[in-house]
Amino acid sequence: MRRARRLDAVTVEPWSEDHARAVAAWHYEPPYDFYDLASDPDDEAELFDPLRRPRYRAVVGGDGVLEAFWYFRPDGDAVEVGLGLRPDLTGRGLGAAFASAALEYARAEWSPRRFVLHVAAWNDRAIRVYEQLGFREVGRETRVFELVGEHEFVAMERAA
Numbered sequence: 001m002r003r004a005r006r007l008d009a010v011t012v013e014p015w016s017e018d019h020a021r022a023v024a025a026w027h028y029e030p031p032y033d034f035y036d037l038a039s040d041p042d043d044e045a046e047l048f049d050p051l052r053r054p055r056y057r058a059v060v061g062g063d064g065v066l067e068a069f070w071y072f073r074p075d076g077d078a079v080e081v082g083l084g085l086r087p088d089l090t091g092r093g094l095g096a097a098f099a100s101a102a103l104e105y106a107r108a109e110w111s112p113r114r115f116v117l118h119v120a121a122w123n124d125r126a127i128r129v130y131e132q133l134g135f136r137e138v139g140r141e142t143r144v145f146e147l148v149g150e151h152e153f154v155a156m157e158r159a160a
Contacts, residue, residue, distance in 0.1 A: 010067060012105060015056035020047040022066045028087045034120065035084065039148050057105070059098065070102045077113040079106045079160070095129040103133070103160075112160045121152040134158040 013019075024037045024044060037044040046052050059068040067089060071082030083099055103115060119126045121140065135156035144150050 010062075010101070011060045012070075013058040013060055015053040015058055015069070017048060019056070019058040019066055019069065023047055023069060023084060026084075026087050028090065031122065032087075032090065034148060034151070040145050042146070059101075068098050070105065072102075072106055072109070074110045074112065078116050078157075079110050079112040079114075080116045080118075081106060082117060091125070095126065096132055099129060099133055107160055114157055114160055116155065116157050118153045118155055121154050127154065127156075130156050 024047070026036065027033065028035050033039065037047065047056070055071055055073055057070040057072070058066055059070060061067045067086050069084045071080075071084075073080040081099075081102055083095075083102055085095060085098055106112065106115065115135070116138075117130065117135065118141075119130065135158045137154050138157045139155040140152055141155065142150050142152050
C-alpha cells in the first residue's frame with residue numbers, strides 16, 4: 001500500500017473507507033448537488049469498493065480533515081483525472097490549485113503523455129478552471145444517471 005505523500009499545503013493519502021464515508025456526507029448547493037453521492041448510487045458504491053481504491057487519493061489539509069479527493073485511471077499513454085472538492089471549499093478560487101496538484105501527482109506517478117477528464121457541460125465554473133490549466137474540449141457525450149437522468153458531459157484533454 002502506498003504511503004501518504006506531502007504536496008505543498010496538503011497531504012495525499014491512500015483511499016480508505018473513512019474517506020469514502022466523509023465524501024458520502026458531502027452535500028453541495030444546487031445545481032452542484034448533482035455531485036452529491038446520493039445522486040448516483042453507482043458512484044457511491046465505487047467509492048466504497050476496495051477493488052477501486054487504487055483509483056482514488058484523499059487530499060487532507062494540515063488539520064487532518066479531508067479537503068478533496070482525486071480520481072485517476074491510467075489508460076495507455078493517458079491518465080483520466082477527476083476531482084472532488086469539499087462543498088465548503090467550492091467557489092473560493094481553490095479549484096485550479098487542487099487540479100494542478102492532481103496533475104503534478106499523476107505526472108510523477110504514471111508519466112503520461114496526456115491527461116483526459118470529463119465534466120458536466122453545464123458546469124461553467126469547472127470548465128473555466130480546466131481551460132485555465134490548458135485543457136481543451138475534444139468531444140461530448142450524454143450519460144444517464146439512475147436518479148438524475150441524462151446529462152451532457154464535455155471530454156477535455158491536454159498534454160501532460
